[in-house]
Amino acid sequence: MDLANAHVVVTGASRGIGRELVEVLADRGARLALVARSRDALDALVREIGDERAAAFPCDLADSVAIDGLIDRIEATRGPIDVLVNNAGLDHTGAFTAMTAAQLRAVIEVNLIATAELCRQVLPGMTRRGHGHVVNVSSIAGSLPSAGVIAYCATKAGVNQFTAGLRAELKHTGIGTTLVEIGPAATQMMDHLRDYEPTAKGVRRLERLGLAPELDPRVVATAMADAITARRRHLRMPKRQAPISAIAELPRRIGSLVTLGLKTAPR
Ligand SMILES: NC(=O)c1ccc[n+]([C@@H]2O[C@H](COP(=O)([O-])OP(=O)(O)OC[C@H]3O[C@@H](n4cnc5c(N)ncnc54)[C@H](OP(=O)(O)O)[C@@H]3O)[C@@H](O)[C@H]2O)c1
Numbered sequence: 001m002d003l004a005n006a007h008v009v010v011t012g013a014s015r016g017i018g019r020e021l022v023e024v025l026a027d028r029g030a031r032l033a034l035v036a037r038s039r040d041a042l043d044a045l046v047r048e049i050g051d052e053r054a055a056a057f058p059c060d061l062a063d064s065v066a067i068d069g070l071i072d073r074i075e076a077t078r079g080p081i082d083v084l085v086n087n088a089g090l091d092h093t094g095a096f097t098a099m100t101a102a103q104l105r106a107v108i109e110v111n112l113i114a115t116a117e118l119c120r121q122v123l124p125g126m127t128r129r130g131h132g133h134v135v136n137v138s139s140i141a142g143s144l145p146s147a148g149v150i151a152y153c154a155t156k157a158g159v160n161q162f163t164a165g166l167r168a169e170l171k172h173t174g175i176g177t178t179l180v181e182i183g184p185a186a187t188q189m190m191d192h193l194r195d196y197e198p199t200a201k202g203v204r205r206l207e208r209l210g211l212a213p214e215l216d217p218r219v220v221a222t223a224m225a226d227a228i229t230a231r232r233r234h235l236r237m238p239k240r241q242a243p244i245s246a247i248a249e250l251p252r253r254i255g256s257l258v259t260l261g262l263k264t265a266p267r
Helices: 016-027 039-049 070-078 101-129 150-169 188-193 197-208 217-230 239-258
Strands: 007-011 031-035 054-056 083-086 132-137 175-182 234-237
Touching (some): 007 070, 016 031, 016 039, 016 217, 039 054, 070 101, 101 175, 150 175, 150 239, 188 197, 234 239
Parallel strands (some): 083 132
């Protein structure tokens, strides 16, 4: 996928990895639609990049009314979308039973339902045009459940399974997918992980084993942009965690071998 002039939607663009990705993609000549709740942060980023290349679409992705028609609104004002990056994410660290019903729903809505819903909205247009790419940002937590973040882990496992299914369904359509599975990165999300001792202990043990060197969000964003250009199926960082994700992926790979040659594209 050539990023020069490509129209890319990035969710979770207001801070962290999403914000870094927007800057990297802008440097590579992409046109950007920025989604998150924080209108001021998105507007500041649009001013930094220039409003001919970027536009803000503030939206609470946990709100089914707000997300309804989001892709149509973006395409009506900015044109057809070439790449959708489902990066917005929400965790809640603590004992599962201490979560409120609203917190549990929000984690599932943002991480899993919004990811699937935005794919549902964007794919018909991409399929008609025979061109497009979808990036779903997951986590090592999708393969490695940890105490204190089990709802988050379950949503990321769902994103892994969903993206594998999507890839099978989109075979021969000209639309690619990239599943991003990363370990701890130095963003606001990581701060919360250390707030709850059982989770913090697990993180410290991974660090002691040398399995979780903290990633620089700019390095992650640069690798994501490279993965879109190369239309890579998977991006796994850091490298030493990649075998865990690859082993967890094995049954899905077997599934894709079993269905080899079957016509699975949408009709
Ligand atoms: N940091 C890590 O260690 C790590 C590790 C593995 C995977 N990841 C994944 O990487 C992705 C980016 O995370 P990050 O580390 O950059 O986290 P972050 O700094 O906390 O940023 C999260 C982004 O998601 C947006 N967001 C959260 N709730 C939203 C909602 N209801 N509606 C719309 N946007 C919402 C936030 O924007 P607003 O608050 O403005 O809405 C923000 O832009 C996530 O999918 C995360 O699960 C992160």
